[in-house]
Amino acid sequence: ETGVTQTPRHLVMGMTNKKSLKCEQHLGHNAMYWYKQSAKKPLELMFVYSLEERVENNSVPSRFSPECPNSSHLFLHLHTLQPEDSALYLCASSHGSGRGSEQFFGPGTRLTVL
Amino acid sequence: EDKVVQSPLSLVVHEGDTVTLNCSYEVTNFRSLLWYKQEKKAPTFLFMLTSSGIEKKSGRLSSILDKKELFSILNITATQTGDSAVYLCAVLVSQGNLIFGKGTKLSVKP
Numbered sequence: 001e002t003g004v005t006q007t008p009r010h011l012v013m014g015m016t017n018k019k020s021l022k023c024e025q026h027l028g029h030n031a032m033y034w035y036k037q038s039a040k041k042p043l044e045l046m047f048v049y050s051l052e053e054r055v056e057n058n059s060v061p062s063r064f065s066p067e068c069p070n071s072s073h074l075f076l077h078l079h080t081l082q083p084e085d086s087a088l089y090l091c092a093s094s095h096g097s098g099r100g101s102e103q104f105f106g107p108g109t110r111l112t113v114l
Numbered sequence: 115e116d117k118v119v120q121s122p123l124s125l126v127v128h129e130g131d132t133v134t135l136n137c138s139y140e141v142t143n144f145r146s147l148l149w150y151k152q153e154k155k156a157p158t159f160l161f162m163l164t165s166s167g168i169e170k171k172s173g174r175l176s177s178i179l180d181k182k183e184l185f186s187i188l189n190i191t192a193t194q195t196g197d198s199a200v201y202l203c204a205v206l207v208s209q210g211n212l213i214f215g216k217g218t219k220l221s222v223k224p
Contacts, residue, residue, distance in 0.1 A: 041216070042118075042214045042215060042216045042217070043157075043202070043204075043212075043214040045212065045213075090156055090157075103159075103212060104159070105156035105157050105158075106156055107156050108156050
């Protein structure tokens with residue numbers, strides 16, 4: 001499999017649930033990103049991992065917890081989310097310690113919080 | 115605060131028309147500007163622009179960057195219904211992250 005993959009593609013969860021989103025890249029990149037895309041708002045960068053180390057955290061609430069066990073995998077752990085967290089969550093990867101000129105995106109996970 | 119502004123926010127044209135999408139930016143530590151096309155899924159990369167005044171072309175799409183006036187345009191000629199999408203402009207800054215605009219929603223009618 002090539003490119004950037006994300007699972008699940010769709011997720012519905014209650015506010016008290018705990019779930020995780022998974023991202024995997026098969027491009028040999030060493031930087032990975034989580035973005036949130038809400039309706040009628042620009043893409044928002046949430047987290048950046050470079051060489052498995054978090055280098056960017058853009059004021060994201062603690063109910064979102066990222067994990068990068070290796071350069072090919074990135075997780076976003078979710079707990080006690082709010083309905084306003086419903087959005088498309090996109091994973092991306094790039095070449096070179098988070099400063100690559102082009103980011104390749106996964107298909108996204110459509111999250112609905114009830 | 116870094117920002118990227120796209121205009122118009124939405125646009126409706128007919129097949130065969132030519133459209134121009136605009137992107138202006140105010141950022142510190144500019145590195146490059148990127149255009150993406152987003153349909154009902156994740157964005158797909160179109161162009162990356164780093165130097166001023168050099169047009170990049172791919173089929174019916176072309177783009178150019180003006181680093182003095184801090185803007186870029188994306189042109190689509192002879193539009194087709196398959197061009198209907200949200201076109202995103204993003205600026206890469208030295209810290210390594212992309213700052214996205216809100217996008218222009220293009221609808222091409224048959």
